[in-house]
Ligand SMILES: Nc1ncnc2c1ncn2[C@@H]1O[C@H](COP(=O)(O)OP(=O)(O)OP(=O)(O)O)[C@@H](O)[C@H]1O
Ligand SMILES: Nc1ncnc2c1ncn2[C@@H]1O[C@H](COP(=O)(O)OP(=O)(O)OP(=O)(O)O)[C@@H](O)[C@H]1O
Ligand SMILES: [Mg+2]
């Protein structure tokens with residue numbers, strides 16, 4: 001049974017995609033069989049791994065909206081998943097079609113469990129499944145929270161990023177109570193830490209006080225190489241193995257998985 | 261009739277709220293009567309202007325979901341709008357309740373025009389109305405695009421921020437064709453420009469090529485004072501008038517409004 005993680009925070013631009021892509025790559029490069037699921041209509045995880053979204057016939061949208069009559073969602077899975085340039089790393093891609101999924105699913109039965117149903121076989125085939133989510137707590141993110149057992153919460157070391165945490169925790173409790181009792185918070189990752197500012201220190205202190213024992217030791221520094229890598233279609237840990245950002249993501253991978 | 265702007269980009273963390281709050285403050289400090297509408301359930305614009313969200317009885321949610329039977333939405337407006345510490349600047353605040361609006365409105369008649377209806381009187385009362393939107397192209401953002409005549413598009417000088425532009429333009433064309441024919445793009449604002457990196461230069465060049473003549477000359481630099489200001493509940497142009505970020509927002513204000 002795969003270890004399953006969703007990377008979630010409704011605040012925008014906090015490093016969800018960057019965390020999902022780089023942690024997935026570290027796991028794949030360590031020999032784990034990894035599936036990255038892109039559950040964000042922006043499709044940044046898809047393009048951040050070098051996949052041309054325009055060339056795709058199908059994507060996660062088709063898995064979520066399969067009516068289960070002509071074909072079960074999990075039967076579609078093999079047609080939707082695509083390989084990447086990294087051994088052991090495959091992706092369920094997202095295209096702009098995904099933006100239409102919440103409207104299509106609004107009256108569907110068990111609409112929050114569509115992704116879990118679609119990944120039915122994947123749970124047996126992979127060692128690790130990581131889901132990148134959109135900056136929202138809507139139906140797509142509910143699907144992601146219902147499909148996994150652990151949550152990774154990236155928090156940018158800035159003031160606005162603190163504000164949404166209570167809202168996020170409320171939704172997590174809701175999902176635990178009504179949709180996925182085994183869901184738990186795997187941990188909080190501090191991102192874009194700029195050691196030159198007091199702001200980052202203040203936010204780090206506040207986050208560690210709010211989440212005692214659940215904030216990873218590893219802090220991801222602000223590092224432009226992390227922002228450059230997507231334009232080359234590879235994760236930073238491939239683009240520039242030795243930069244501060246990549247080294248931090250390797251430390252995070254070890255802290256999250258090897259200590260687990 | 262007020263000049264009306266929506267600050268829109270579905271990519272998260274690109275500086276929408278920071279732009280809305282600081283441009284609104286510049287306008288108010290220049291003597292214009294300004295209304296800032298927070299159409300994002302995160303409510304960052306509300307707290308970024310020092311308003312305690314927990315102490316609010318009503319917010320934009322109540323305007324959008326008023327059934328028009330017991331009370332017209334625009335009649336509710338005076339009860340919902342709150343003053344700020346800045347003269348001439350008032351806010352229609354957002355609380356977490358707003359997250360429920362799209363579900364409530366899904367079957368409402370003319371659901372995309374609820375905000376326009378609610379602001380009916382405000383159009384006559386203010387010189388400028390600025391709407392801060394969520395990182396999404398859903399119903400709340402459709403409401404914002406239907407309620408204004410101009411769009412400001414902040415673009416972070418990073419690769420992922422480029423990817424969503426064609427999706428955004430498609431939605432804008434859809435709104436122009438079906439909901440708001442007078443909608444036009446007021447301009448694109450480059451944000452978080454870090455002159456030390458090639459990435460920013462590359463992205464700037466690409467954006468200026470994609471949007472000839474529609475990108476403001478003023479570029480907002482990455483400046484930690486912009487990120488510090490929200491924790492004091494005031495815009496950066498009040499928190500630290502002379503920092504590079506504030507000076508850039510004053511230049512932007514002049515370029516957007518005084519040249520118009
Ligand atoms: N540690 C870092 N240092 C510098 N830049 C970073 C870092 N992490 C992410 N970035 C860049 O910051 C931007 C936001 O990161 P990212 O897109 O991963 O956030 P996100 O939470 O997935 O955003 P969204 O909410 O839109 O999905 C991107 O341009 C990314 O390349
Ligand atoms: N020019 C800048 N320099 C440095 N920090 C900035 C700048 N502009 C915004 N910030 C900070 O970056 C973060 C993201 O900005 P902001 O919240 O305004 O973006 P947004 O697009 O409104 O995000 P969301 O998509 O979540 O609504 C915030 O912590 C903000 O304080
Ligand atoms: Mg993302």
Ligand SMILES: [Mg+2]
Nearest residue numbers: 276277300304
């Ligand atoms: Mg915002």
